[in-house]
Amino acid sequence: MKLNDWLNNEIPNIAKSLEDINKNYFFIEKTIGFAGKETIYKILHNFRSALFPGVYDKYPIDETRVNIIIGNKLRTSxxxxxxxIEKVxxxxxSVKDxxxxxxxxxxxxxxxIVIQLINKFPEIRKKIQTDIQASYNGDPAAISTEEILLSYPSVEAISIHRIAHELYNLGVPIIPRIMSEYAHQLTGIDIHPGASIGEYFFIDHGTGVVIGETCTIGKNVKIYQGVTLGAKSFPLDEQGNPIKGVKRHPDIEDNVVIYAGATILGGDTKIGHNSMIGGNIWLTRSVPPYSKVYNSQPSPKIKNEH
Incomplete structure (x- = not known):
């Protein structure tokens, strides 16, 4: 059969099959009406352009029109x-009558919800500035705070998270998670929008970091690449499905440093303030304040062939 004939004769049948399959798994009219991922990306772009005028814009902006530009981006978004939000x-x-x-x-x-969110933008902006400062203080390679804002994945991820977290706290479904996964795509840093993160937060390098939904992180916390703040296991209901809404992820108190590759698990695990967690640690129990947790020093063998 020639391609044109096949397209005319068979594509309608395949399209109908796909439509029927989709209807079995989710309400197709809801997702068609929502069509939200690209719109959410655009909203995030405009919101962050309002928070940091000129940083996310394609062309330089006129300094005398900053107030108008910020206002227009906020109004549109x-x-x-x-x-x-109305659609989700x-x-x-569940009421249909x-x-x-x-x-x-x-x-x-x-x-x-939108009013409550945007009213918090000055506070969000100030918080992100503390994250930028923490990045500068915590990285000897950083030349300026401008370099950090323009290039560091930590700031990219946390700026999105601080917006998504507010929407999560306001009870908005789906949208905060799409925002957090967008940040994950951009940076390799996976922060659930439910995670609560204090001021002066810095992720050095960033790739492979995972921070779970019920995790709480205090002020002035620094973590390195490959760190997981996750769950030990999932309690199941009578049908064997995970029980939702329970505390599953650890609490990290103020002034903690967690080095690369560390894994800290469990909703009842607490890392006391001013502690240091060494690289590649596997930790499923709490440690008191001012602790240093590290593995025994390995003994590498060096063989000289000459």
Missing amino acids: ALDLRDL LINKS NLHTINTDCKIRAGE
Whole structure:
């Protein structure tokens, strides 16, 4: 059969099969109506452009118009985000007998959430500045805070996280996770939007870092590449499914340093303040403040062939 004939005769059947399969696994009308990933990326771009004028823009901006540019980006993205939040709230609603009331309530709630989020932007901006300063203080290779803002994956990831975390705390489904996974794609740093992170946070190098949903991190914490702050195991219900909403990830107190490759697991694990966790440590129990945790020093053999 020639390709053109096959396209005309068979593509409609394959398209129908795919449509039917998708309907068995999720509400296709919801995802078509949502169509949100690229919009969320655009919203994040505009929000971070408002937080850091000129950094994420394609062309230099006029210094005399900074206030107008920030305002326009916030207005445009606020409306886009309101529409997306409204859709995910409607999709989440389990009451179907009064769709008009549901739609109206979700629209109002979506608007309230956007107002609460953007009201926090000055606070978010100040927090990210502490992260930039922590990066400068914690990396002797850093030449300036401008270099850090423009090039460090840690700042890229934490700037997205601090926005996503606010939406997560406001009860917005789906959207914060899409934001966090976007940061993961960009940087190799995987921070769940539920994780609570204090000021002056720095991830040096960054690649391969994982921070779980119920993790709490205090102020002035520094971690290196390949660190996992994860869960030991998942409690299961009677059907063998993971129980949601329980504390699964560790707590890291203030002024802690965690070196490369360390794995710290468990919701009842707490790393006391002013502690140092050495590289490649596997830790599933708490340590008190001012602790140093490290493996026994290996004894490498050096053979001289000459």
